[in-house]
Amino acid sequence: MVHLKKLLFILFPNLRLVQVAVKSTKSSMRFPAKLATAAVCVLAFDVLVLFVGVPKLIKSQIKKMVNLKPGVELRDMFITVPFPLNFNVYIFSVLNPEEVQSGAKPRLKEIGPFCYEEWKTKINVQDFEGDDTVAYDPVDTFFKATGPKCVNGDTEVTVPHPMILGLVNTVLRQKPGALTLANKAIKSIWSDPTSMFITVKARELLFDGIIINCGVSDFAGKAICTNLRAEPSLKAINEEELAFSLLGPKNATPGKRIRAFRGIQDFHHVGKIVTFDGKSQMEVWNSSKCDAIIGTDGTIFPPLGKKEEAIWSFAPDICRSLPAVFEKKTKYDQIPVGSFTASLGDASKNPDEKCFCTNPDTCLKKGLMDLYKCTKIPLYASLPHFYDSDASYVNGVRGLKPVAEKHEIRILFETMTGSPLHARKRLQFSMPLEPNAKVDLFHNFTTTVFPLFWIEEGVDLNKTYTKPIKNLFMVKKAVGAIKVIFLIGSLAALGAAGYLYYTTDNSIIRTTIQKVRPDENGSANNINTILNGNQLEGRLNESFDHKY
Numbered sequence: 001m002v003h004l005k006k007l008l009f010i011l012f013p014n015l016r017l018v019q020v021a022v023k024s025t026k027s028s029m030r031f032p033a034k035l036a037t038a039a040v041c042v043l044a045f046d047v048l049v050l051f052v053g054v055p056k057l058i059k060s061q062i063k064k065m066v067n068l069k070p071g072v073e074l075r076d077m078f079i080t081v082p083f084p085l086n087f088n089v090y091i092f093s094v095l096n097p098e099e100v101q102s103g104a105k106p107r108l109k110e111i112g113p114f115c116y117e118e119w120k121t122k123i124n125v126q127d128f129e130g131d132d133t134v135a136y137d138p139v140d141t142f143f144k145a146t147g148p149k150c151v152n153g154d155t156e157v158t159v160p161h162p163m164i165l166g167l168v169n170t171v172l173r174q175k176p177g178a179l180t181l182a183n184k185a186i187k188s189i190w191s192d193p194t195s196m197f198i199t200v201k202a203r204e205l206l207f208d209g210i211i212i213n214c215g216v217s218d219f220a221g222k223a224i225c226t227n228l229r230a231e232p233s234l235k236a237i238n239e240e241e242l243a244f245s246l247l248g249p250k251n252a253t254p255g256k257r258i259r260a261f262r263g264i265q266d267f268h269h270v271g272k273i274v275t276f277d278g279k280s281q282m283e284v285w286n287s288s289k290c291d292a293i294i295g296t297d298g299t300i301f302p303p304l305g306k307k308e309e310a311i312w313s314f315a316p317d318i319c320r321s322l323p324a325v326f327e328k329k330t331k332y333d334q335i336p337v338g339s340f341t342a343s344l345g346d347a348s349k350n351p352d353e354k355c356f357c358t359n360p361d362t363c364l365k366k367g368l369m370d371l372y373k374c375t376k377i378p379l380y381a382s383l384p385h386f387y388d389s390d391a392s393y394v395n396g397v398r399g400l401k402p403v404a405e406k407h408e409i410r411i412l413f414e415t416m417t418g419s420p421l422h423a424r425k426r427l428q429f430s431m432p433l434e435p436n437a438k439v440d441l442f443h444n445f446t447t448t449v450f451p452l453f454w455i456e457e458g459v460d461l462n463k464t465y466t467k468p469i470k471n472l473f474m475v476k477k478a479v480g481a482i483k484v485i486f487l488i489g490s491l492a493a494l495g496a497a498g499y500l501y502y503t504t505d506n507s508i509i510r511t512t513i514q515k516v517r518p519d520e521n522g523s524a525n526n527i528n529t530i531l532n533g534n535q536l537e538g539r540l541n542e543s544f545d546h547k548y
Contacts, residue, residue, distance in 0.1 A: 033501075059304060066303040066418060067270055068134055068262035070127065078271075078300050079136070081120040083465075086458040087142060088113035089206055089247070090384070092399075092451045093157040097197035103444040108399035108451065111157055114202050115150035116142045118457065120299060123254060132265045133274055137254040138297065142207070142247070153203030160450055161198045162205075163212060163244050164190065165431050167224070168439055169378035179438040181220050186441065188221030189213055196441045207251060209235060209243030246453065255316060258297060270418075271300035273314055284319045284373050287355030294321035298425075303418035307338055311413055318381050318427070319374035320356070324411050332412045332421045333466045335473055342409040343388050344369045344381065365390035368430075368449070380430045383407050384454040396448035407454075417469055421461045428454035 068075045076082075090112030100106045122136035144153065164186055171182045186193070189212060204210055212234070214225035225242075228234055233249040234242045256277040263270025273293050274280065282291040295312025296302075305311075310323040324340035331337060346366035347353040357363035358370045364380065367389025371379040386393040387402035394400050412422035433450040436442040 062303050062417060063267045066267055067264045068260075068300075069264050074300070079122050079125060081299060083459075083462075084117035084119050084143075084145075086145070086456075086460075087116040087118035088456040088458070089116070089202075089453060090114075090456075091157045091159065091202055091205065091453045094159060094197055095399075097158055097195060101195050101197070101441075101444065103446050105446060106397045106448065106450060108397055110399070111155060111202070112151055113149060113456070114153055114155075114206060115145040115147055117145045118142055124257075127262070128259075131274075132262050133259050134262050135257060135259040137257050139252060139254050140250060141252045142250075151202070153201065153206075155202050156199050157202050157205065158197055158199045159205065159452060160196055160431070160433070161190075161193075162246065162431075162452065163210070164193075164196055164441065165433065165450075166377060168436065168442060169432060170376075172436070173372065173378060179436065181223065183439045184218070184220035185224035186439070188216045188218045189224065193441065205246060207245050207248045209237075209245040209248055211237065212242040212244055213240065214242055215240030260296065263302065267304070268302050270302050271296035272302070273297060276314065276316065282319055285355045289352060290320070290355035292321060295323075301413075301418040301420065303416060305415045305418065307415050309415075311340055311411065317375075318369065318371055320369070324409070324413075330412065332414075333461075333463070333470065335414060335421065335466060335470055337412045337414050337421055340411040340413055342411075343367070343383065365392065368393065378431060380432065380449060382428045382430065383409070384426050384428045384456075386428070386451070393449050397451065400451070414469060417472070419461070419469060420459070421466060421469075423457075423459050425457040426454060 065072070066074060068078055090110050091114070092108040093111050094100060095107045095109055096104060119141045121139050121141070123139055125134060125136045127134050167182055167186070168179070171178050191213075198210070200210055201208075212228065214221075214228060216222060216225065228242055229236070234244055235248065237243050257275075258273055259275040260271055260273045261269040273296060276282065276293050281288065281293055285291050293314050295314050298313040298315075301311060301313075307329075308326040310325050312321055312323050314321045322342050322344075324342040326338050327341050328339045329336065330339045344367055345353045345356075347356045347369070348363040348365050354360050354363065356369055358372055364370055367382050367386060369381045371377065371381050382389050382393070383402075384407040385400045385402040387404065387407035389402075394402060407426060408424075409426055410422075410424045411420050413420050428451060430449050430451045432447075433445055434442075434447040435445045
């Protein structure tokens with residue numbers, strides 16, 4: 001090499017030599033390949049495990065947990081709900097009973113809540129492996145509860161006598177020609193009353209019972225009392241006395257038998273009712289659409305449902321399946337949930353609800369449902385204070401103030417696990433009031449729908465029951481963040497690998513020797529090493545320049 005340099009400078013005495021250091025590109029080409037391989041591996045893991053595998057694993061675990069197989073934790077909670085529901089009752093007390101008796105519009109004052117704990121359990125449980133169902137008798141038991149807002153049960157309220165008003169309305173529907181007999185029976189059993197209104201303690205009206213004297217000897221009184229004794233909702237105190245209460249007959253009394261899917265074979269059907277009272281559909285409304293039994297009993301719901309799909313439940317008290325429809329997204333204890341609401345619809349305008357009318361030609365207006373075919377009692381169901389009902393009902397009395405937050409049906413539902421985290425089921429019960437010339441107490445009444453009371457059945461799951469759901473969402477959130485980071489990182493790495501691959505030199509190095517010509521400044525030219533047309537910087541070998 002030294003001899004070559006000497007020869008060059010002998011031949012070209014004015015030559016300046018630029019010495020260029022060229023690095024090998026072999027090792028630099030290996031790095032993009034390694035980076036690309038690693039990125040593809042991370043991307044495959046991200047897609048197969050985090051995007052596909054983990055969601056499937058979560059769903060499979062939910063499917064295993066949400067069924068009614070004996071021994072599964074949910075089965076025990078289904079048979080005996082491990083916490084009480086809040087059961088509150090509000091009574092409309094009449095402030096002007098004498099005036100109403102003379103034809104004035106009722107002026108009402110809501111008194112309550114009268115608070116109770118409602119414990120739900122199921123008895124006589126029987127499994128059927130063949131069709132994957134379980135049969136049971138539901139039982140609701142009520143206990144007095146206390147709280148800062150609860151009203152004492154000894155508080156007195158003034159209300160229309162439910163038995164007198166109910167008796168007249170029942171006879172009017174079943175056998176109008178017997179109204180004269182009913183009028184005589186009222187005078188006999190209730191000792192010739194001058195008012196249809198009574199003042200009683202709230203606990204007597206709700207659970208303890210109001211005494212009915214059936215120790216009468218006249219024909220009319222005995223005839224009515226014979227029918228009353230056959231009523232299962234009335235309690236016999238002794239041979240002469242019966243007791244009537246609004247909610248007493250329901251307390252600790254087994255309901256009609258229900259048979260529902262266990263969800264072992266198909267989790268989508270868990271809890272859905274197959275038969276009620278031995279029938280696959282009701283025989284109340286004379287219409288297959290209205291007699292259809294849809295949904296669960298309200299204590300369990302299928303998991304992994306669509307977020308905006310209606311939640312169906314069957315309410316035996318009103319002989320109707322009701323859908324709760326999605327309204328908006330919200331959160332409960334930091335858990336994403338859907339907010340659902342329900343209503344009784346408008347049978348007077350909706351053709352699909354016409355079959356709920358007692359008489360299709362004279363349907364009740366929006367928001368009211370006649371329960372006579374269901375309960376054999378002339379009761380109307382609505383939302384409290386006639387919320388979401390025709391304005392004529394609200395204006396038919398004084399003192400009502402319908403407010404959505406207080407009077408609507410509301411459910412905060414987590415669809416992935418099928419869990420209602422917060423729920424408020426509210427219903428008001430009223431009776432029709434109208435004048436009747438054949439009944440002395442009814443001569444002067446103004447026609448209206450008279451609100452009697454309303455109930456609120458509520459639940460708010462505490463942290464003991466929301467923690468597992470919250471943990472599940474934390475896992476989902478963490479996995480979601482990781483999979484996005486992995487996706488972005490792997491795609492960025494693939495991009496970087498491609499960039500390095502196409503910008504790394506893999507061409508032949510070519511050295512060009514130029515003849516030296518002084519430039520305008522007298523400076524000599526250099527030998528340049530050109531790579532693909534790009535000049536590389538070299539290190540000037542000044543030793544030869546100074547030496548020669």
